[in-house]
Amino acid sequence: MPNPSILILPGDGIGPEVMAEVRKIIAWFGDKRGLRFDVSEDLVGGAAYDKHRLPLADETMAKAQEVDAVLLGAVGGPAYDGLDFSVKPERGLLRLRKEMDLYSNLRPAQCFDALADFSSLKKDIVAGLDIMIVRELTSGVYFGEPRGIIEEGNERVGINTQRYTESEIERAARSAFELAMRRGKKVCSMEKANVMESGILWREVVTRVGKDYPEVGLSHMYADNGAMQLVRAPKQFDVILTDNLFGDILSDCAAMLTGSLGMLPSASLGAPMENGRPKALYEPVHGSAPDIAGQGKANPIACILSFAMALRYSFDQGAEADRLEAAVEKVLADGVRTADLLASEGVEPVSTSQMGDAVITAL
Amino acid sequence: MPNPSILILPGDGIGPEVMAEVRKIIAWFGDKRGLRFDVSEDLVGGAAYDKHRLPLADETMAKAQEVDAVLLGAVGGPAYDGLDFSVKPERGLLRLRKEMDLYSNLRPAQCFDALADFSSLKKDIVAGLDIMIVRELTSGVYFGEPRGIIEEGNERVGINTQRYTESEIERAARSAFELAMRRGKKVCSMEKANVMESGILWREVVTRVGKDYPEVGLSHMYADNGAMQLVRAPKQFDVILTDNLFGDILSDCAAMLTGSLGMLPSASLGAPMENGRPKALYEPVHGSAPDIAGQGKANPIACILSFAMALRYSFDQGAEADRLEAAVEKVLADGVRTADLLASEGVEPVSTSQMGDAVITAL
Numbered sequence: 230m231p232n233p234s235i236l237i238l239p240g241d242g243i244g245p246e247v248m249a250e251v252r253k254i255i256a257w258f259g260d261k262r263g264l265r266f267d268v269s270e271d272l273v274g275g276a277a278y279d280k281h282r283l284p285l286a287d288e289t290m291a292k293a294q295e296v297d298a299v300l301l302g303a304v305g306g307p308a309y310d311g312l313d314f315s316v317k318p319e320r321g322l323l324r325l326r327k328e329m330d331l332y333s334n335l336r337p338a339q340c341f342d343a344l345a346d347f348s349s350l351k352k353d354i355v356a357g358l359d360i361m362i363v364r365e366l367t368s369g370v371y372f373g374e375p376r377g378i379i380e381e382g383n384e385r386v387g388i389n390t391q392r393y394t395e396s397e398i399e400r401a402a403r404s405a406f407e408l409a410m411r412r413g414k415k416v417c418s419m420e421k422a423n424v425m426e427s428g429i430l431w432r433e434v435v436t437r438v439g440k441d442y443p444e445v446g447l448s449h450m451y452a453d454n455g456a457m458q459l460v461r462a463p464k465q466f467d468v469i470l471t472d473n474l475f476g477d478i479l480s481d482c483a484a485m486l487t488g489s490l491g492m493l494p495s496a497s498l499g500a501p502m503e504n505g506r507p508k509a510l511y512e513p514v515h516g517s518a519p520d521i522a523g524q525g526k527a528n529p530i531a532c533i534l535s536f537a538m539a540l541r542y543s544f545d546q547g548a549e550a551d552r553l554e555a556a557v558e559k560v561l562a563d564g565v566r567t568a569d570l571l572a573s574e575g576v577e578p579v580s581t582s583q584m585g586d587a588v589i590t591a592l
Numbered sequence: 593m594p595n596p597s598i599l600i601l602p603g604d605g606i607g608p609e610v611m612a613e614v615r616k617i618i619a620w621f622g623d624k625r626g627l628r629f630d631v632s633e634d635l636v637g638g639a640a641y642d643k644h645r646l647p648l649a650d651e652t653m654a655k656a657q658e659v660d661a662v663l664l665g666a667v668g669g670p671a672y673d674g675l676d677f678s679v680k681p682e683r684g685l686l687r688l689r690k691e692m693d694l695y696s697n698l699r700p701a702q703c704f705d706a707l708a709d710f711s712s713l714k715k716d717i718v719a720g721l722d723i724m725i726v727r728e729l730t731s732g733v734y735f736g737e738p739r740g741i742i743e744e745g746n747e748r749v750g751i752n753t754q755r756y757t758e759s760e761i762e763r764a765a766r767s768a769f770e771l772a773m774r775r776g777k778k779v780c781s782m783e784k785a786n787v788m789e790s791g792i793l794w795r796e797v798v799t800r801v802g803k804d805y806p807e808v809g810l811s812h813m814y815a816d817n818g819a820m821q822l823v824r825a826p827k828q829f830d831v832i833l834t835d836n837l838f839g840d841i842l843s844d845c846a847a848m849l850t851g852s853l854g855m856l857p858s859a860s861l862g863a864p865m866e867n868g869r870p871k872a873l874y875e876p877v878h879g880s881a882p883d884i885a886g887q888g889k890a891n892p893i894a895c896i897l898s899f900a901m902a903l904r905y906s907f908d909q910g911a912e913a914d915r916l917e918a919a920v921e922k923v924l925a926d927g928v929r930t931a932d933l934l935a936s937e938g939v940e941p942v943s944t945s946q947m948g949d950a951v952i953t954a955l
């Protein structure tokens with residue numbers, strides 16, 4: 230059997246810095262645990278644009294389709310702000326999501342005990358928080374046609390189309406229910422069925438899929454109320470299921486509850502490939518953070534935990550994923566902190582690479 | 593000169609209860625301050641459906657177009673969940689917004705000193721918070737065509753259209769900049785210009801309008817980051833300008849920061865009428881709260897403060913609005929609390945009508 234393959238796309242800003250730490254971790258698993266991966270690397274986002282005038286070259290897209298998992302750092306930055314919409318760094322990421330058909334985006338929002346004080350929310354509201362947002366990732370207003378800026382009468386009109394088919398809703402819903410079965414057995418689905426017909430269809434299909442999971446408690450919430458409840462009492466949730474656009478906003482909101490955006494990973498999963506593994510891309514929830522890029526300040530943990538998700542969801546190495554997550558918790562409990570995690574207590578921050586080394590030591 | 597006219601639409605759930613308190617306040621201003629209004633009342637939402645099989649009768653719509661201000665309580669409730677989309681209670685409210693062309697929805701998120709402990713956020717993050725969300729209210733995905741659930745191949749597809757013309761963006765933007773001039777002179781505009789062309793046009797038009805207000809600092813933020821920043825450090829904002837759908841979610845998120853949804857008013861303003869007053873509808877941000885309806889538990893303050901906004905924006909009675917707001921602050925400082933405002937300290941809650949009376953006593 231060949232080694233499982235990983236394509237690394239560090240991307241822009243702090244992407245390459247945090248990914249360097251993940252490479253060390255991958256090497257550690259090869260040396261110490263006999264888990265060897267074939268790792269290749271390529272460009273995405275602004276870095277790809279600089280070379281190819283495209284945020285994702287066709288060859289890179291083809292490679293991403295072949296590997297067992299893609300690890301992505303981050304895309305975008307002010308240097309690319311003036312670019313035409315069609316070649317913006319973000320389009321590279323969206324092309325990967327769409328062409329790999331990664332319909333289920335898993336975004337855990339977990340509050341690490343050692344960091345509970347770090348949230349802007351009161352400690353008792355967030356301590357022990359562990360929710361999973363399942364965001365549909367290949368459809369909705371991100372991809373619907375018609376779209377664009379058109380002339381009408383004597384002015385321009387900006388148009389985007391929210392569009393969901395029954396089967397698109399169904400497969401995202403199914404992945405949320407499957408996850409809930411292995412967690413707290415609750416799914417809360419969020420849409421705006423009171424004002425959008427796409428939300429009505431969403432609610433109907435989710436309700437139907439829910440019938441296949443009688444053990445899972447299903448509730449529905451309007452997305453505006455969902456945002457409110459996330460801030461008011463986030464621990465009421467287990468799995469939150471929502472569409473691409475609401476998921477974008479609600480998952481950032483949930484992420485910030487934990488107070489540590491530099492900590493949060495994500496997995497974007499598609500249908501099983503021939504070898505039984507799902508198409509998969511793993512990336513930190515944080516962005517390219519251009520303000521601190523190149524300074525060795527970035528927190529590599531979100532990217533490291535994204536690799537832990539890869540171990541779990543792509544490589545069937547749940548125990549090794551647990552090991553890696555436990556190492557991260559230990560490092561945090563020991564008080565090791567990158568600059569983003571510093572409360573004002575005179576703790577000295579460690580660098581990106583010192584944090585990576587600390588995790589390896591803890592492994 | 594005839595008295596200024598007000599149409600009261602109590603609506604559903606706690607709507608009638610909180611509106612009864614506003615009627616007392618209106619009477620007080622007539623008796624004690626010589627501010628007399630011609631007040632009429634009609635049905636909206638489920639209450640209108642029960643009588644007319646429509647969430648807003650044509651006669652009511654016509655009346656709303658003629659009066660100087662509409663005060664609305666709340667619409668919706670589980671009794672109407674099974675209704676067809678076209679006659680849902682919410683459609684009554686949306687019809688008012690659309691046909692009165694109320695393009696600028698002002699949603700202050702203010703943290704009252706006496707209630708700062710009540711937020712799920714840490715006190716220093718929210719104490720003194722005073723931001724104003726300006727939400728475009730007549731366009732976007734709420735109203736764009738095509739929309740509906742169609743058959744395609746052998747499945748159904750839910751479709752909604754996000755659609756913004758330059759002039760729609762411009763007038764909403766202008767109202768945000770005008771407000772900022774009278775406040776902290778900062779506007780932050782939120783969209784998803786990185787993934788939606790309608791967001792690109794939004795950003796471009798807002799930037800152009802901003803040139804007419806050189807004193808106002810303008811910034812742009814992606815809406816997902818906006819949700820995050822609202823939770824992380826909400827005091828960085830003064831006026832937030834955003835579209836109908838993002839505004840729905842972000843304003844609920846902002847409202848919850850203050851910890852007191854029962855406290856927050858809103859104004860929805862349109863173009864000036866012949867008498868120079870803007871078309872206007874005022875309503876609390878909270879909904880119909882069916883779980884506590886009819887029990888005398890609801891907090892009438894959001895609805896009372898909505899009337900204060902009417903005094904300010906429709907009736908040019910800024911000083912009287914200040915007086916009413918000060919009375920509310922005094923009542924809160926005195927420790928008067930409806931059930932929604934109770935921390936767990938053994939304070940006895942007052943009823944809806946006791947709260948209304950307390951405000952009148954403080955006036």
Ligand SMILES: CC(C)[C@H](C(=O)O)[C@@H](O)C(=O)O
Nearest residue numbers: 305319322323477786787816
């Ligand atoms: C970078 C951007 C295109 C992306 C999105 O909007 O989906 C990001 O915000 C995310 O949530 O992954």
Ligand SMILES: CC(C)[C@H](C(=O)O)[C@@H](O)C(=O)O
Nearest residue numbers: 423424453668682685686840
């Ligand atoms: C009741 C509903 C139609 C409404 C909306 O979505 O606009 C409400 O959530 C609001 O924010 O005023």
